[in-house]
Amino acid sequence: MRLQDFLGTQEKWNFEAIAQDIDLTRQIQVLLIGLGLLDAPADGKFGPVSAAALKEFQELTKSGEKDYLGAVTAKNLIETKPEDLPQPPLKLSNSIASRIIKYLQLKDYQISIGAKQYNIVYIEGMNEDWTLNSDTPNQFNDRRIVIEIVEGVPKIVNHWQATTEPGSHYTYNPMNSRGAARIKFGQYKAWAVGFHGNADRHEALVQVEPITVHRDFDKNFIRTGDKLDTGLFAINQHWGYDAPANDIKTASAGCLVGRRRDGHREFMSIIKQDRRYLANKDYKFYTTIIPGNDFVKTVPG
Template sequence: MRLGNFYQAKQTTNLRDYGIEAIAADKELATHIQEILVWLQFLDPPADGKFGPISTDALIDFQDIISKIRPEVAQEKGFLGIATAKALLEIKPTNVPRPNVNYSRNDLAARLIKYMAEMNYQISVGDRKYNIVYVEGMDTDGSLNNDAPNEFNDLRLVIEIPDSNLIPIIKGNWEATTEPGTAYTINPMGRGIEFGAARIAFGQYKAWRVGTHFGGGAEPHEALVQDTPISVYRDKNKDMIRKGDFLDTGNFDINQHWGYDYPRTDISFAGAGCLVGRFREEHKDFMALIKQDKRYQRNKSYLFLTTIIPGDNFVAKFPAS
C-alpha cells in the first residue's frame, strides 16, 4: 500500500502500528517511505523497497528531528504510527528543523558550520557523522592567504558535531587544493581539451564514494571517487580563475585523492580539477577517518557529501573574534 493508504486506514480502522519488519514486508509502502526520506535528505537514493538498517536509521533520524516540531512523533520512534505517517506526508524540506548546533566557541569549526547553515547546506549532526569541507584560499591555521594559482593553499577539513554537546570540532585539518595546477590548465585532459580545465563550483555535492583513484596509473590509491554529477567552471582561456568561465555539469572524474607530496608552491601534475590533499600520509589519515563515519559503516556504497567554500566570502561573513 501507499503511505497515504496506511494513514487513511489508521484514521478509519483499528490498523495496528507497523514495526520495521512490517514496513519491509510491504514493498510498495517501504518504497514510498524511502522516496519521502530521500526527498527530505534523510536517505541516499535509490528508493529500492528494501527497508533494512540504513532505511531504519533514516526513519529514526527523521523522527528524532521532526519530534522537535511535532512532539507526538517521538512516541513512535522505531515504528510507523499515525503521527509519523502524517508527518512524512506533510513535512516539506523547508520545514525540517535546523540542527541545534552550539556555536558558543566561535572557532573555525563553529564559524564554518554557521556559514553552511546560512547557505542552507546540509549539516551532519551526531557522533561519527562527518562533514567534509574544503575552504579555498585558507591555511591550516584558519588564516586567509592570497589564493595564488598552482599552490596547495586551500584547506581540507573533517568536522564532527557530537551528540553530547553539539559543539563542532575539527577532526582533521590538512593542506589541499581545490583547483587545477598550471600543468593541466595549459594542457587539459579529456573534455578539458575542448572546453578547458575543470575548476569546481563552490557549493555542496553528494557525489563521492570510497574507491580507487588511478590518475596517470603510477600510484593507484584509495580515494573518494566521483559517482554523481557536480558542477565545474571550464577554464578555456587558461587564466586560472572562474570569472567568465562557463558552467559545466556532469561526471568528470573529480576525485578526492592525494597530491604525491609535491611542494606547497607547485601542484604540478597532482591536480587536473580534483580535490587534492597535498601529502600521501595525510590523505591516508583522511580516508581512515571518514571511513569511520557510521553511515559508511552501515553501507559501504555510502555517498559522501562535500562542501566547497570560498575562504574570502566565509571570513567576510563570519570573521574570527
C-alpha cells in the first residue's frame, strides 16, 4: 500500500495495520523525517516513536483524523513541506544566538526552526568572545557558527575560528583573471555535503548552486567598488589545513574556511545530523554571511 492509494477513498488504517505494511511505514517515516518530526533512519518499523510522530503531524495539520490513517492525513503527508508546519513562537533574549537570529529576521533571511535543523552563519571580523576585531587581511579573524532553535529558543551548537575571505596568496595571485573572489554578504541556499581538495581531500560543504562574489581586481582586500560576479566558483566550506591564525597561506582562494581540521570535523559531524540531510543526502544548506560591524550596529548587545 502507498499513501497515494488512500486518496479519494474511505480507507481507514489503524496504527497496527500500518505496522504490518513495511513499505507504507517506510514511506510515512521518510516524509516525517523530512518534516523534522522523526529521527532517521526510516527502518520500516512502525513502533511507538513513529506513531507519536504521526500523531503530532495530524495535530499540527488539523487533519481531524486520530489514531488512524485516512485520505486527509495521506494527502497532507504527501503535500506538506517543512515550512508549512506551524512553528512555536521565537523566544528571543539578548544572548548572542538570539541577536544573530534577530539580525536574520531584520534582513528577512530564511531561519530554520526546530530540533536538528541547523542555521549556518559566518560573521566577518568577530572574535571568539563576540567582540569586533579590525578584520585584518590574511588572518583567520571571522567566526563560523551553527545555531539550533528548539522550542523557540536559539542556542549556539558550536562555533569556530574561520575566514570568509581569501588570503594574500590568492589575492595577489588570483585563480580568476578578474580578481580573487570575496563572497557578497547575504544568504544563499547553495551547499551540499561532498568533498573538497585533492592532496588533502576531505569532507566539506561544496557549492552546488550559484552565489555572488566581489572580484578584487585592484587587490586591496576590500569589496567596495569591486565588480560582482555570479556563478559556480567552487566556493566550498572546508578546513584551513591548521594554518596559523595570522597567515591564511593557501588555505582560501575565496572559500568559507574553518581554520583547524578538528574543528571542521566537528562542524561536519553536526551538519550531517540535520534532519533534512538525513532524509535527503542531496539536501542543499542555507548559509548566511554577515559583516560584524553591521551586526553589532543593527542588534547591539
